Amino acid sequence: EIVMTQSPATLSVSPGERATLSCRASQSVSSNLAWYQQKPGQAPRLLIYGASTRATGIPARFSGSGSGTEFTLTISSLQSEDFAVYYCQQYNNWLRGFTFGPGTKVDIK
Amino acid sequence: QVTLKESGPVLVKPTETLTLTCTVSGFSLSNARMGVSWIRQPPGKALEWLAHIFSNDEKSYSTSLKSRLTISKDTSKSQVVLTMTNMDPVDTATYYCARIEYSSSLKVDYWGQGTLVTVSS
Numbered sequence: 001e002i003v004m005t006q007s008p009a010t011l012s013v014s015p016g017e018r019a020t021l022s023c024r025a026s027q028s029v030s031s032n033l034a035w036y037q038q039k040p041g042q043a044p045r046l047l048i049y050g051a052s053t054r055a056t057g058i059p060a061r062f063s064g065s066g067s068g069t070e071f072t073l074t075i076s077s078l079q080s081e082d083f084a085v086y087y088c089q090q091y092n093n094w095l096r097g098f099t100f101g102p103g104t105k106v107d108i109k
Numbered sequence: 110q111v112t113l114k115e116s117g118p119v120l121v122k123p124t125e126t127l128t129l130t131c132t133v134s135g136f137s138l139s140n141a142r143m144g145v146s147w148i149r150q151p152p153g154k155a156l157e158w159l160a161h162i163f164s165n166d167e168k169s170y171s172t173s174l175k176s177r178l179t180i181s182k183d184t185s186k187s188q189v190v191l192t193m194t195n196m197d198p199v200d201t202a203t204y205y206c207a208r209i210e211y212s213s214s215l216k217v218d219y220w221g222q223g224t225l226v227t228v229s230s
Contacts, residue, residue: 001172034217036156043205043220044156050214087156091215097169098146098217100156 002026002090004101012109019075021104023088028068032092035064035073038103039084047086048073075106083108111135113145113206113221120227121196127226131189131206138184139164144209145189146217147180149202157202161209162189198228 003026013019023033031051036044046055048064051071061076075082088101117129131145138145144163150156160170160180170178179192189206203223210216 032215043207043223045220046216046218049216049218053214055216055218089156089217091217094209094211094215095167095169097161097171098148098158100158102155 002029002092002099004088004090004099006086006088006101006104008104009102010105010107012107013078014109015080016077017109019078019082019106021073021075021086021106023066023071023073023101025069025071025090025092029090029092031067032090032094033064033066033071034089034091035062036087036089037082037084038087044087078106082106111208111219113208113219115204115206115221115224117204117224118226119224120229122230123197123228125196127191127193127196127200129191129193129204129206129224129226131191131221133187133189133206133208136208138182138187138189142211144211145182146207146209147189147191147204148207149200149204150223151199151202154202159193159204160191163209196228200226201228202226 005024007022033051035048038044052064085103087103146161147159162180177194182189203225205223206221207217208219
């Protein structure tokens, strides 16, 4: 089973600053990686799929990069509504299922 | 407008079987390149994929929970049903269903609001 890790566990950022979140896979997942945002009491929201493609309606300040085992989600200028938990998810062999990372919490500095 | 909604018991007792229903609208479960996943999240913890089912009725289960899970769909009712046997307090979680769309890539693009299931005697 592919294991996903995320770092840091918590990221404290001031509004307007840049946030860089990392995700690592225990083996190559090619570009079969997605990022989700989750706010308290809400379902996850798809931000990025295919490692770098923004989902419909996602602002351009969110960008994804990477392939293989190392991935990055960048939020170029944090807005108040961006403080949330972010999960990465691999679906390299999607017929056999998905695995999620443990999440990175982005909070206000 | 695509929506998914989970329904089922709020409270189950240990050893009981949980049955959850996901009712979808805005797309058909028979659409090619569509599927539905079940994903859960214990309070304060990360997301865990459980199972999914595709339009061709192909199914897949979490390796660690496979012996306890069954997923099925009723296309005419636009419903996907997940059963989990032998429930335990560690299964207390919010259970989500979500749509999978796969073409050139795969997206899990629409999620239900989730339903909190508590396992307690």
